[in-house]
Amino acid sequence: MKVIGVTGGVGAGKSLLLAYLEEKYGACVVRTDELAQELIRPGTDLHGSLQELFRGKNAFDPEGGLIRTRAAELIFKDPTLRARMNDLIHPAVKTELIRQIADRKKEGRTPYFVVEAALLIEDGYKKICDELWYIYADENRRRDRLRKSRGYSDEKINAIFASQLSEELFRRNCTHVIDNSGSVEESYRQIRSILGDGII
Secondary structure (H helix, E strand, O other), X not given: OEEEEEEOOOOOOHHHHHXXXXXXXXXXXXXXXXXXXXXXXXXXHHHHHHHHHOOOOOOEOOOOOEOHHHHHHHHHHOHHHHHHHHHHHHHHHHHHXXXXXXXXXXXXXXXEEEEEOOOOOOOOHHHOOOEEEEEEOXXXXXXXXXXXXXXXXXXXXXXXXXXXXXXXXHHHHOOEEEEOOOOHHHHHHHHHHHHOOOOO
C-alpha cells in the first residue's frame, strides 16, 4: 500500500482530485480537517482540552460543539492561541492517521492511502508518507474559485494566501506536482501518468 500525502494552497481544487483517486484507484482518502472534527467531538479528551483553551470566549454551541467560524476568528487574531490549539490537535490527528495506516496495511486490500492536509509539509507528514503531491493552480484561478464557491472577499483571500507556504517551498518538498489550472481531464491525465490507468 502506497501512502500519498496531498497538499496545496486553498482554492487549488484538491477535493475534485481526491474524489478521482477514490473512484478511479480505490484509494482510502483521509482529510485531516475532517478527522480533526471527529477527534474533538463532545465527550473526547481533546474536546475537554479545547474547552479549557477557549474558556470564556464563546466558542462552543449549546450542545458543546466547537463553533469553527468563531474558533477560526479567534486564532486568526491571536497567534499564541493558534499555536496552542495546533499543539493540541495536530499530534492527535497524526497519531490517529498512523493507526489507520497500520490497520489498512494489515488488511492488505487498499492500494493507496491518501492523506490530505493543509500543513502537510510544516507538520512533518513526509515521515509517514511515501510521497507528497502538490496540487497547484495559478493565483488568479484560485482567487476566482474562492470568490465564487466560498464568497470570500479579496481582503480575506489576501490574508489566507499570506499565511500559506510559497509555491517554491511546496514544489521543493513534494515528489509530484499536479497542475490543476486547466481542465479537469488534463488534471486527471497527470494523475494517470503517475499511477497508471487505475483499477476500476
